[in-house]
Amino acid sequence: MALFKVISGRLYQAFLLLVVMSLIGFVGIHSVGNPVYNIVNIETATPDDIRRATELLGLDQPLWRQYLVFVQNLATGSFGTSYIYHLPAFELVLSKLSATIELAAFAILIAAAAGTGLGLLAGTRPGTLVDRMVVIVTVYALSVPSFWLSMMLVLFGAVMTGWFPSGGRGSTVDLFGWEWSFLTADGLKHLVLPVLALAIPNIALIARLARAGTVEVQRADFVRFCLAKGLSDRHILFRHTLPNISLPIVTIVGLQFGGMLAFAMVVESIFAWPGVGKLLIDSIQLLDRPVVMATLTFVAITFVALNAIVDLLYAVLDPRVRISA
Amino acid sequence: MTTKDEKAPLMEVRDLTLVHRGSSGSTPIVRDVSFSLGYGQVLGIIGESGAGKSTIGNAVIGLLAPGIEQTGGSIRMNGIALETLDAERRRALRGGAIASIFQDHTSSLDPLMTIGAQLGETIAALSPDLPRAEVRKRAVALLERVGIPEPARRYNSYPHQLSGGQRQRVVIATALAGSPSIIVADEPTSALDATVQKQILRVLKGLVEEKGLSILLITHDMGVIAEIADRVVVMKNGAVVEQGSTAALLENPQDVYTRNLLSAVPKLRRSNVDVRADTPAGADGNPGQAECRPARDAILVVDNLSKTFGGKSILRMFGTEKPGFALRDVNIRLPRGGVLGIVGESGSGKSTIGRILAGLETGNADKIELNGKACDITYRGRGGGLLGQVQMVFQDPSSSLNPRLTVVEALTECVRATARSGDDRSRSRIAKTIERLGLQQAHLDRYPHQLSGGQKQRVCIARALLAGPQIMIADEPTSALDVSVQAEILSLLKETVAENDLSMIFISHDLAVVQDICDEVCVMRNGRIEDYGTSDFIFGRSENPYTRHLIDARPKIFTR
Numbered sequence: 065m066a067l068f069k070v071i072s073g074r075l076y077q078a079f080l081l082l083v084v085m086s087l088i089g090f091v092g093i094h095s096v097g098n099p100v101y102n103i104v105n106i107e108t109a110t111p112d113d114i115r116r117a118t119e120l121l122g123l124d125q126p127l128w129r130q131y132l133v134f135v136q137n138l139a140t141g142s143f144g145t146s147y148i149y150h151l152p153a154f155e156l157v158l159s160k161l162s163a164t165i166e167l168a169a170f171a172i173l174i175a176a177a178a179g180t181g182l183g184l185l186a187g188t189r190p191g192t193l194v195d196r197m198v199v200i201v202t203v204y205a206l207s208v209p210s211f212w213l214s215m216m217l218v219l220f221g222a223v224m225t226g227w228f229p230s231g232g233r234g235s236t237v238d239l240f241g242w243e244w245s246f247l248t249a250d251g252l253k254h255l256v257l258p259v260l261a262l263a264i265p266n267i268a269l270i271a272r273l274a275r276a277g278t279v280e281v282q283r284a285d286f287v288r289f290c291l292a293k294g295l296s297d298r299h300i301l302f303r304h305t306l307p308n309i310s311l312p313i314v315t316i317v318g319l320q321f322g323g324m325l326a327f328a329m330v331v332e333s334i335f336a337w338p339g340v341g342k343l344l345i346d347s348i349q350l351l352d353r354p355v356v357m358a359t360l361t362f363v364a365i366t367f368v369a370l371n372a373i374v375d376l377l378y379a380v381l382d383p384r385v386r387i388s389a
Numbered sequence: 390m391t392t393k394d395e396k397a398p399l400m401e402v403r404d405l406t407l408v409h410r411g412s413s414g415s416t417p418i419v420r421d422v423s424f425s426l427g428y429g430q431v432l433g434i435i436g437e438s439g440a441g442k443s444t445i446g447n448a449v450i451g452l453l454a455p456g457i458e459q460t461g462g463s464i465r466m467n468g469i470a471l472e473t474l475d476a477e478r479r480r481a482l483r484g485g486a487i488a489s490i491f492q493d494h495t496s497s498l499d500p501l502m503t504i505g506a507q508l509g510e511t512i513a514a515l516s517p518d519l520p521r522a523e524v525r526k527r528a529v530a531l532l533e534r535v536g537i538p539e540p541a542r543r544y545n546s547y548p549h550q551l552s553g554g555q556r557q558r559v560v561i562a563t564a565l566a567g568s569p570s571i572i573v574a575d576e577p578t579s580a581l582d583a584t585v586q587k588q589i590l591r592v593l594k595g596l597v598e599e600k601g602l603s604i605l606l607i608t609h610d611m612g613v614i615a616e617i618a619d620r621v622v623v624m625k626n627g628a629v630v631e632q633g634s635t636a637a638l639l640e641n642p643q644d645v646y647t648r649n650l651l652s653a654v655p656k657l658r659r660s661n662v663d664v665r666a667d668t669p670a671g672a673d674g675n676p677g678q679a680e681c682r683p684a685r686d687a688i689l690v691v692d693n694l695s696k697t698f699g700g701k702s703i704l705r706m707f708g709t710e711k712p713g714f715a716l717r718d719v720n721i722r723l724p725r726g727g728v729l730g731i732v733g734e735s736g737s738g739k740s741t742i743g744r745i746l747a748g749l750e751t752g753n754a755d756k757i758e759l760n761g762k763a764c765d766i767t768y769r770g771r772g773g774g775l776l777g778q779v780q781m782v783f784q785d786p787s788s789s790l791n792p793r794l795t796v797v798e799a800l801t802e803c804v805r806a807t808a809r810s811g812d813d814r815s816r817s818r819i820a821k822t823i824e825r826l827g828l829q830q831a832h833l834d835r836y837p838h839q840l841s842g843g844q845k846q847r848v849c850i851a852r853a854l855l856a857g858p859q860i861m862i863a864d865e866p867t868s869a870l871d872v873s874v875q876a877e878i879l880s881l882l883k884e885t886v887a888e889n890d891l892s893m894i895f896i897s898h899d900l901a902v903v904q905d906i907c908d909e910v911c912v913m914r915n916g917r918i919e920d921y922g923t924s925d926f927i928f929g930r931s932e933n934p935y936t937r938h939l940i941d942a943r944p945k946i947f948t949r
Contacts, residue, residue, distance in 0.1 A: 293567075382501060
């Protein structure tokens, strides 16, 4: 009963989010311009062609009616067909998903591991050279804009040294109906630079978070009591400090992972990585409304789902949450 | 006791000197301290805050805070000087031969790990080859040894699921895991209720008697010393003032400081049974449902005040917790110009009453009248009529002052917030007020960290006064202070209330303090009023078993 209430609460929240996002997306695209001019061939099309295309796409209707039609189609499970690619919009989004997932997953795994490691390293030695280095370097890593970081990576990793390709997915392997790059050596090489571009700011973010948490937990009485019990520093660090600093880290990892899945467009564009972010930015430019709407819906669902997973992880990590909530 | 003293000492501390090396040079924390601890002996180190007693404990465990160094003297255990050992051998001693118990049971245990796992890791660290099942068996046995009910089931509990007393028992069990010969106990019972304190001390005493353990007991509480210590070392400002056997020292303290320390402890009077008919009507013979004296001379009337918890929270959604009562049908009459004491153990709801009456928390009541005017307590904020009229002094002065505001800034803020008209004489008014409270003009521009605990509490009282209240609520105002300061603050509160024609509600767990300052006393238990009457009635004639139990829980020497 109670669980049902929680789940229904979540679904309601997701539903509201979807309604708001769809409205913003709809009005936004509408106010940018008329997609018809991206669809017909401007040079050869007669005014008659344009009028016919407009009617065919339902663009002659008032906006509210267009929205109703969109909602009606949605009820039957369809986001409509892409104006540009002439493919069902949601399928188009799903087809880009594997590229985005492998990019984001690698980036967040590296960021979580490296960030937590650096944070623990710095936090257990506050005031030392290592600590100050971590604090300073992470500030720079956080303040550098994503496009500049990406271009520097291209410059050093691809242009000057030639170690890694500067763009594209490389050769892929088909698995579960999706194309995956990380299963081939060539694909892995292509992954390195974009993954780094996404991971570096997050390493910095997580390292700072982990450092702050570690400094605080190391001062806690129970850590002193562990020392007094005769436990080794290593044991205390991994069995006591790490679990106690993990809650904020899990939150940030969840949020940032969602952000990467949906909005890694800068990195995806620079590295010509055909993911969801790039699809979204391209579709907005082409005013491909069905695809934009499908992408935004996917984004909303992703965030709601990730939040639910983070909450679940809270309960796994912290018994106080588990038992009382 | 003499036989114990004749044995060779287990630990001998000679001329121990500890200094703090800071940026501004080094300051001695502990100077030339010597004492010895025999087998099966309990040695108490007593002193007020800043005496350096905890630092000595840390030196014995080998966990000095960063910046503190041992520059002289030695700590010898079984003839081996501990300071000559390397870090690894020192660590091997910790948890093994030298175990420790810390004060704060809420934070001594890792909140994310079951108590069984925490006990188990200690056992496993000391004997790494032990099979898991054996580790568990030993852990359960230890839990049983310290008196945890159903140890096998409790093994899987998390710290927050245990009561304060149980958590401290787990801490003791952990200390026992390495079969230590010395336990360094730093304020082991200070955070616990009197009755629980007594149980924990009994556990410790049992260990000394059965296992021949020695305990280095660090405390500020004479009662604890009197209860279990064989010998006492009295410390002041890092140096030993006096030491000797407990009985002798309590009977006949030699040093002035010790004498003051002893006389500052609030003592309970129980003999002078006064048979005048001074009992509020109905209070005797009908505890729990106590009726109060007529509302005529009461400034504050509270009828059937209740508060539930778990009301709308998600706790109930999961069905794990039924709505409970934090307070149930509490009736209070605060006599005009009088002091009403509310006593009870932690969780009895005494602080909740204070917070509701100060307008900081919501509750439900049939009637709340301040000066005959009805007040609304169902929402927080100014409209209810209580906020502002009722001012609070909280337990911990350090945390109730904003560390970034000077005294005058903090007080001005309060004057401005409550001023009827915008007068610019606030500084002089503030100065006058704090001078009445025993502070000087010079204190006005200091920050809280530049003041002592007692001075900070004076500032808190000034803040309450400047708001121009009719009622003052003091919630354990002296519990965070040293005994000698405690006495000063108490008499100050008493004077202040009388001088300013205030009425006061005084919330405390300390019966002696309540008896000292209050005209009427209300004993709380589990959110209900258990006993209610004049101070003389409660401490002299009340036959309520719970009241008697509370009175009996106090160490005997402090009942005269």
